[in-house]
Amino acid sequence: MNQSPYRLLIVTIFIGILGLEGCKDAPLTWPTPGTGGNPAPPAVVVPPATVVSSSTVGPFTYTVPAQEAEWLSYNGNLINGRAIGATTVQESATLRLEVRKEYGGSIQIYDKTTNQYLVNFFDKGRESGFASYAGPRSFADDSPRWKGVGYNPLQAGDDGGNSSPVLFHGLINGYIYTKTQCLSWAHQDKRLLPFFYEQWVRLDENKVHVKVRLTNQRGDKGFYNFEEQEWPFLMINGAKSVRFYNGSAPFTNAATSTSDGIERAQTQGGSIITQQISSFYLTEPWEAVEIGANRLIGLYSPEMYRANYNVAAIPAHDNWEGGNTMTYLGGRVFDPLDSDNTWLKEFTLIVGTEAQIREHVYAQPRLTKPDFWFDKTNGRNQWYVFDGGHDQKQPFRVDNWTVTYDGHIDNGPLNARGTKILSSTGSWRASDIDTIYIRMGYKGPEQQLNLTWLLNGQSPDGINPEFPIQNSLVFPRGARPHYGQVLPISVVNDGQIRTYRIPMRHSLWKDIVQQFEIIHTQGTSVIAPGEQIELVYFGTTNPDK
Numbered sequence: 270m271n272q273s274p275y276r277l278l279i280v281t282i283f284i285g286i287l288g289l290e291g292c293k294d295a296p297l298t299w300p301t302p303g304t305g306g307n308p309a310p311p312a313v314v315v316p317p318a319t320v321v322s323s324s325t326v327g328p329f330t331y332t333v334p335a336q337e338a339e340w341l342s343y344n345g346n347l348i349n350g351r352a353i354g355a356t357t358v359q360e361s362a363t364l365r366l367e368v369r370k371e372y373g374g375s376i377q378i379y380d381k382t383t384n385q386y387l388v389n390f391f392d393k394g395r396e397s398g399f400a401s402y403a404g405p406r407s408f409a410d411d412s413p414r415w416k417g418v419g420y421n422p423l424q425a426g427d428d429g430g431n432s433s434p435v436l437f438h439g440l441i442n443g444y445i446y447t448k449t450q451c452l453s454w455a456h457q458d459k460r461l462l463p464f465f466y467e468q469w470v471r472l473d474e475n476k477v478h479v480k481v482r483l484t485n486q487r488g489d490k491g492f493y494n495f496e497e498q499e500w501p502f503l504m505i506n507g508a509k510s511v512r513f514y515n516g517s518a519p520f521t522n523a524a525t526s527t528s529d530g531i532e533r534a535q536t537q538g539g540s541i542i543t544q545q546i547s548s549f550y551l552t553e554p555w556e557a558v559e560i561g562a563n564r565l566i567g568l569y570s571p572e573m574y575r576a577n578y579n580v581a582a583i584p585a586h587d588n589w590e591g592g593n594t595m596t597y598l599g600g601r602v603f604d605p606l607d608s609d610n611t612w613l614k615e616f617t618l619i620v621g622t623e624a625q626i627r628e629h630v631y632a633q634p635r636l637t638k639p640d641f642w643f644d645k646t647n648g649r650n651q652w653y654v655f656d657g658g659h660d661q662k663q664p665f666r667v668d669n670w671t672v673t674y675d676g677h678i679d680n681g682p683l684n685a686r687g688t689k690i691l692s693s694t695g696s697w698r699a700s701d702i703d704t705i706y707i708r709m710g711y712k713g714p715e716q717q718l719n720l721t722w723l724l725n726g727q728s729p730d731g732i733n734p735e736f737p738i739q740n741s742l743v744f745p746r747g748a749r750p751h752y753g754q755v756l757p758i759s760v761v762n763d764g765q766i767r768t769y770r771i772p773m774r775h776s777l778w779k780d781i782v783q784q785f786e787i788i789h790t791q792g793t794s795v796i797a798p799g800e801q802i803e804l805v806y807f808g809t810t811n812p813d814k
Contacts, residue, residue, distance in 0.1 A: 310589035311346070313386065315365065315379055318342035318358035323472045325443030331469070331482055331613065334439030334446050340370055348390050348591035349430070357438070357445050359472040364620055366445075366472040372396060373424040373433035374447030374468055377590065378477060380620055383561040385588075387620075389504040389595040393426030393433075394454055397503040399481055399614055401464070403606035404493030408455075415455035419496075420487075420606070422451030422464035429457025433466070444469040444480075463487050476629065477618040487608040492662060495603045495653040497548070501616040502599040503568045505558045507588035509596040511578040512557045512565065512623065515725055515743065517780040519552035519696050520631050525623065526742050527559075530580030530596070532735075541583060545736055548577045548601040549743035550783040552696040552725045555630050556598040557623065567626035570616040571633060572651065573600035574694035574783060602693070603653035607662045636695055638702060639785065640808035643670035651693035652804075658688050669766075674713070674800040685789075685796040692785040692807065696725075699778050705771045707787075708812045712764035713800030719755040719788050720771055725781040750777075752791050766805060768813050 319341035340355035344367065347353075354371035365379040375396040378387045389395045403420040410416045414428060426432045437448040448467045453460040467482040479501075514525045534541040551574050557567035579597040587594035600616075619626045641650045648663040649670050657677035660670060676685035705720065723729050726746035733740070740747075754777045758769050785807070789796065806812040 310587065310592060313384060313589070314346055316342070316344050316346065318356065318360075318365075318367075320358050320360045321440055321445065323359045323361075323443045325471060327442070329442075329444075329469070329478075329480060331467075331480065332441060333437070333448075333467075334441040336439060337437055338439045340438065342367075344369070349392070351430075353390075357440075359445065361472055361474050363475050364472060364477070366470065366477055368445045368447060368470060370435055370438070371432045373426055373449045373451070373466070374435050374438070375425045376470055376477065376479070378566070378618065378620065380560065380564075380566075382620075383564060385506070385560070386590040387505055387560060387566055388590065389506045389592070390590045391593055391595065392428075393430060394423060394428065395504045395595065396425045397501065397618075398424050398468075398479075399466070399483060399501050400454075400499035401483065401485075401606055402496040402498060403487075404496070405491075409453070412453075412455035413457055418455050420462070420493075421454045422462045422466070423454040424449055424451060424466045424468075427452040427454055427456055427459065429459070431457070431459045434461075436465075441469075444471045475619060475621045475625065479616050479618070481614045483612040483614065485606060485608060485610055490608045492659045493605055495605045495655070498602050498604050498606070499599045500572075500602050500604075500614060501568065501570050502597065503558075503566075503618070505560065505566060505596045505598075506590055506592060506594070507596065508580045508583045508586075508594050510559045511580075511596065511598065512559065513551055513555070513576070513578075514553040515549065515551050517552070517725055519781060522624070522627060528578065528739070528742050530578065531583070532738050543580055543583065544739040545733065546577055546579045547733075547739075547743070548575055549728070550574060550694060550723065550725060551576055552781050552783070553627070553630060554635075554696075555626060557626055558596050558598065560620075563622055565621070565623060565626060567619040567621075567623075567630075568598045568600075568616060569619065569626070569630050569633070570600050570614075571635065572602060572693065573616075574696055575601045577601060602651050603691070604651065605653075605662070607664075610663045636697075638697055638809045639692065639695065639705070640810060641692070642806050643804050644668040653691055655689050655691055656687045657685060657798075658690075668805070670804045672802045672804070674796070674798060674802075676796070676798045682795055683798060685798055685800055686792065686794075687789075688796075688800075689786050689788040690802065690804070694784050695782075697782045699773070699780060699782050702782070702809050703773055705773055705785075705807070705809065706768055706811050707758065707771065707807050708766065708768045708805040710764045710766045710803040711760045711762055711801070713762055714796060715789060715800075716760060716762060717790055718758045718760055719752075719790055720758055721749075721755045721786045721788055722778075722782050723749060723784040723786075724754075724777065724779070725783055727783075729784075753777075755788070757790075758787070764801065764803070766803065768806075768811070770811075
């Protein structure tokens, strides 16, 4: 397994987290015409299987089966010279679902309409699911190839081709259940991490429902920075076009955008420049990959309003599950991956037309206005601190989210002026919101903070002019005006809890709001570390009533 583009992708994401998102991919070269390129992929063989039931009764609950089940099927197809191995299979009229033991319980989908396996299994850093990250960056410095990637548990396995062990496999209420202890992706020595990946998966006609419980039980209790997590991600075979919606009329079946992932290309022996692996904002929480004529596979997750996509290893021209070429979709949320925490996550894969994908997405519940209580039940609500700060970690032992500003060194002294709090992402109509209420306590030197927001189609912090095609699709409004899209919050700095009412009257309060930020005022004075915000509520409802 040489030069895995997926982990090259992860390194690029890691660089992006450090503020170097302007870096572009190196030029790629097409195979020389007439040389034959890569060997032809093997013929698609769908092995016989013992199909288990997908019938379910009642709402889903995170219930573990009372007893283990045998792996009833076997897939002898080879990837990198190894048989895929034991599987558990469900089938519908249009799809076949395989849960694969030797890939930590990772899922594969065979589409009976286009006669192809869909998910890429080139190595054990591909597949689909939830890829998680935490510090310290030095955690993987003893790895052969992935120094600097940090603590990175993966469901499928590690960079050495080893499988994350499945500890339990069973069947319950139509779902196939697996509990896997994740290996450290960066290492090649079967290095187990105290990170457990429980998965419930069920085939439902043209949909695959995936529920996941992630549990971290790390001995290192330190607080590490908020990291950009791949929650969830999906890798599809071949270089395909990606479809999404980030316009101002969400949930109305308005026209979508399409990208082939290529910024510039010269197909006659020249080079291709792929688009940046940059996160952007969706106003409908899904992305899809075109897999045939009027046929797509869509990735939906209820929190997937910040995402990215990538097409990698295009010159290889591969289009099978063991091939190098792949198309990547990923949801992007920030989380510090607390040392002793559990996360409940979910996503659905829908195979069909764009209309069928959107029909499913539109039918799901969603938060139509911001309404966040920060308490022992909800924790930080996937809000996060940027550029130097920490909190009490999840799970909360007491109500309220307490953020301490640590500051950041950037060509000068340690300074918290650039430190800020960002909300989770959503798709909220500005016209439905006339007032924002913030119940919080502030302790620090300032008497004014600012509330800013991000509109659909805006880049939060500038754009790279070397990628005009990509920018026109993901950031059609360009960059958010720095300090030109703010409203003031006059704060009392004694640390006492108060409710602040902000009338949302501004020329740029319009269309779809995707995210909020609480920031400092523009200035040159240094703000020393130690400033605190204790956040109780943020939203459109007066918390005092």
